[in-house]
Amino acid sequence: MDGRSGMTASKIRFDVLTLFPEMFHGFLHSSIIKKAHEKGLVETSLINFRDFSTDKHRTVDDTPYGGGGGMVLKPEPLFRAVDHLLNGVDTRPPVLLMSPQGQPFTQRKAEELARHSHLIIICGHYEGYDERIRRHLATDEISIGDYVLTGGELPAMVIIDSVARLIPGVLGNETSAASDSFSTGLLEYPHYTRPAEFRGYRVPDVLLSGHHQRIETWRRQQALRRTWERRPDLLKTAPLTEEDRAYLRELESRAARDE
Structure with missing residues (x-):
């Protein structure tokens, strides 16, 4: 499934490149996401891209050319990590860069991403990314809001949750996702239950x-x-x-x- 047919994928794999894979453990082993993994509808692989650094100190960041504060993520570890994930893959999946400079994440974007059976998500840290990562590695830059976070892990979880629930069989009620706020272009109507x-x-x-x-x-x-x-x-x-x-x-x- 390459995302061009307009149909939601029957199952999906997320490869997450992060310096802090432990941040995902509670999220992936709870609630609907846990059940989706148990059903084999969702697969998530957490890759510490420090393992793809090119020096003995496992360096992933450096000071920016031209000066300035903060550290910038180097291109080599992330390019090498993505190359590793693409080895043997017939169709290149979207490579999502979590970034406050990215396009705002919406339900429409979630639906678009759910047409793919494989997504790679890059979680940044420090001051930012070497521009070559943006221009030559990522296919999409995504922001979950106009505010600053410590890193891209929380946005990545938001995307995984939002996209995974669109995969058929992930939700117990198949009509739930279709009637959610934003799915129809409108906010959802009020709900009531017992007692009357x-x-x-x-x-x-x-x-x-x-x-x-x-x-x-x-x-x-x-x-x-x-x-x-x-x-x-x-x-x-x-x-x-x-x-x-x-x-x-x-x-x-x-x-x-x-x-």
């Missing part, structure tokens, strides 16, 4: 009606309302029907009257 009344707060009557069409209409409208209130920017690109647009115009009209 708790401390005077009742579940909306429509959810107790058993009328499936009314329930689906209510859920769609609630998703539209929540997105309109909290993330109106998403409505610019969300796939909307004419009924959706009419409901949004109604919301805007009500808001204008209430001002």
Whole structure:
């Protein structure tokens, strides 16, 4: 599976290049990710790229040319590590560079990555990467937000979790991923469960009606309302029907009257 067919892969392998593989142990051995590994749907290999350094001191970083503070990751260990992972591989997988300079990670990007059966993820540390890693090794630079972290390990876990749950069979309910926030282009509608009344707060009557069409209409409208209130920017690109647009115009009209 090379990611070009538009279909989600049936299983996926993550190769993670990191200086701190121990950071992943709890994450990989817990909850849904643990079960996905046990089912053979997800495989994760943790590679300490210090093992691919070229000197006896196992050096992976050096001071930047031109001066300045901090240390920069050297190209040799990472290029050698990726070469090792690609040995015998027919189709080159995406090589993801965790970087605050990268494109923002979104559900759409997760869906794109889930079409591949193999991903390589590079976790950085120190001041940054030698530019040759960005230009000639990585295929994608990804950021999980506009803030600074100590290294790329936490972003890598976010990507593994987000992508793995899209693989068929990873989630117990196959409809869950399809209805999650952002999967439809909208935020998710509210959920309720038993009891029907708790401390005077009742579940909306429509959810107790058993009328499936009314329930689906209510859920769609609630998703539209929540997105309109909290993330109106998403409505610019969300796939909307004419009924959706009419409901949004109604919301805007009500808001204008209430001002």
